[in-house]
Amino acid sequence: MNRNDTTARIAHVFRGTFVHSTPRAAVEILQNCVLGVDDKGKIAFIEKHQDVVSLLEIWGFETSDIKQLGQYEFLMPGMVDTHIHASQYSYAGTALDLPLLEWLNTYTFPVEAKYKDLDFANDVYTKVVRRTLKNGTTTACYFATIHTDASLLLGELADRFGQRALVGKVCMDCNSAVPQYKESPSECKEETDRFIKELLKKEYPNVKPVVTPRFAPSCSSSLLSELGEIANNNKLHVQSHISENKEEVELVKTLFPGCKSYTDVYLKHNLLTDRTIMAHGCHLTDEELEIFRETGSAVSHCPNSNISICSGMLNVRNVLNHKVKLGLGTDVAGGYSPSMLDAMRRTLDTSKALTIQDPQHKTLSFEEVFRLATLGGSEALSLDDQIGNFVVGKDFDALRVNVCVPDGPIDLFPGEGPKVILEKFLNLGDDRNITEVYMAGRRVVPFPDT
Ligand code: GUN
Ligand code: ZN
Structure with missing residues (x-):
């Protein structure tokens, strides 16, 4: 856990599956994890759920406010x-x-x-x-x-x-x-x-x-x-x-x-x-x-x-x-x-x-x-110290992806795991599957005027 900036408050916490790249892995899939975003829009933590849940209340974050991702949802970097x-x-x-x-x-x-x-x-x-x-x-x-x-x-x-x-x-x-x-x-x-x-x-x-x-x-x-x-x-x-x-x-x-x-x-x-x-x-x-x-x-x-x-x-x-x-x-x-x-x-x-x-x-x-x-x-773009993947201290630029939206472009079948779901999204998905977009911790899609 690296949460050095004690002046920042936790603004959002997501729980579920996170998909991103690291210097070593083109795709890393983190399941049953929690990701916290502070009020400056930066990633405060990304941890296994059980390792962090007891700390959330100490930080003053109601666990009932955790945004739970569904079975066919994941977060990926913008x-x-x-x-x-x-x-x-x-x-x-x-x-x-x-x-x-x-x-x-x-x-x-x-x-x-x-x-x-x-x-x-x-x-x-x-x-x-x-x-x-x-x-x-x-x-x-x-x-x-x-x-x-x-x-x-x-x-x-x-x-x-x-x-x-x-x-x-x-x-x-x-x-x-x-x-x-x-x-x-x-x-x-x-x-x-x-x-x-x-x-x-x-x-x-x-x-x-x-x-x-x-x-x-x-x-x-x-x-x-x-x-x-x-x-x-x-x-x-x-x-x-x-x-x-x-x-x-x-x-x-x-x-x-x-x-x-x-x-x-x-x-x-x-x-x-x-x-x-x-x-x-x-x-x-x-x-x-x-x-x-x-x-x-x-x-x-x-x-x-x-x-x-x-x-x-x-x-x-x-x-x-x-x-x-x-x-x-x-x-x-x-x-x-x-x-x-x-x-x-x-x-x-x-x-x-x-x-x-x-x-x-x-x-x-x-x-x-x-x-x-x-x-x-x-x-x-030489912005990798700021964005690109889910690393503590980077800005939270992220997409909430749901591969199973009503009348959407993707059909799923039994036994398909997160990697297949990612591949289907990349090949078959479109904006109907991108249900939320965050930039620097701010939710920018859906647009506030819609
Ligand atoms: N080369 C110079 N200008 C342009 C442009 O507008 N589009 C593309 N594809 N190539 C360019
Ligand atoms: Zn061009």
């Missing part, structure tokens, strides 16, 4: 979406018929240009925050658009609805087919400074800015350098895209002839640190992965998008073998689904497709993929 474009949610599920560079110019930039209008931004951003929370995403690493005020609004909405978020005002100063959808280099720097300053001034406890060069082809070398400096001076996260499709990799070679590789472009502009997360990485070489490992930078694997716009298939096993941090991303709207359950399924599908191509390839297990969606994501 899921971490390490890459999602909040601004693209308005067309999620459509417009998947072009490869990346054409897709950006034809669909993405014209839609993103509309976020000058704060009413439009408010409508889409409210919907994406609520949708992803309902789907169990307690932490999201968001791309917004180039518009500072709309990006600040996204931060405000994440805070209001109770989602932990990194929010990025997008920076791009070249190669946009939509003339009004780019900034001058000086505007980009000034607006990024303003965005960071204003978002930090709000003192939202769980919403922070992330420096966001869109990707190398959209940014001049001087803009990339400015952004590297801003991120390093302020110790901020960085997010961007890398090596998503082959045409893009070739384009980067021509745009940055002095750099050895796509990774070298970001390295040379001081954008690779242990707070950096790069989406896709389908075509990274082993040499480039070594640079990721050395700098502590992470990859966000976005399998739905990689398949939907035919970008490539990331070999996650190879990335993990290189000891590079890796999380999963929905990449809405190159990815059509705003659900991390879908990201897990597409991760398994991609891994199986690689095994079909090469029987020597070691397919990922559902347990490994569960880890990537929770603890792995927290590591990729």
Whole structure:
């Protein structure tokens, strides 16, 4: 028992089955345990029920207030979406018929240009925050658009609805087919400074800015350098895209002839640190992965998008073998689904497709993929000291899962134990099974207004 902070009161206690990952086990299932959450939203204890029950009353917690989970219920850590474009949610599920560079110019930039209008931004951003929370995403690493005020609004909405978020005002100063959808280099720097300053001034406890060069082809070398400096001076996260499709990799070679590789472009502009997360990485070489490992930078694997716009298939096993941090991303709207359950399924599908191509390839297990969606994501965002699993002292970000809801998507059969129940939820479940969502100890789903 480790309950050092004697000033904190116990706010919630749950009893039942807890499923999470640890550094040693991709899935650890704890049955008949109790988990206590203090009034600061942190996990105060997680113990076998009989070891703690007599202490609860000493701490002034009525045992009758224990939330008892049912036979087909469990708690799991909230899921971490390490890459999602909040601004693209308005067309999620459509417009998947072009490869990346054409897709950006034809669909993405014209839609993103509309976020000058704060009413439009408010409508889409409210919907994406609520949708992803309902789907169990307690932490999201968001791309917004180039518009500072709309990006600040996204931060405000994440805070209001109770989602932990990194929010990025997008920076791009070249190669946009939509003339009004780019900034001058000086505007980009000034607006990024303003965005960071204003978002930090709000003192939202769980919403922070992330420096966001869109990707190398959209940014001049001087803009990339400015952004590297801003991120390093302020110790901020960085997010961007890398090596998503082959045409893009070739384009980067021509745009940055002095750099050895796509990774070298970001390295040379001081954008690779242990707070950096790069989406896709389908075509990274082993040499480039070594640079990721050395700098502590992470990859966000976005399998739905990689398949939907035919970008490539990331070999996650190879990335993990290189000891590079890796999380999963929905990449809405190159990815059509705003659900991390879908990201897990597409991760398994991609891994199986690689095994079909090469029987020597070691397919990922559902347990490994569960880890990537929770603890792995927290590591990729360097938030694993705060979230990712049920460890005393971490914030209580959790999903209450019930696999047996009326008219739900899962049928159970006699003799199925907790591991089978978890596997069925990961493969068959949806938001109907996620009956409650907690972020930093606060219950955020069901929404207070419903
Ligand atoms: N590369 C640069 N911008 C984007 C984007 O918005 N989506 C995806 N999938 N790739 C990108
Ligand atoms: Zn993306």
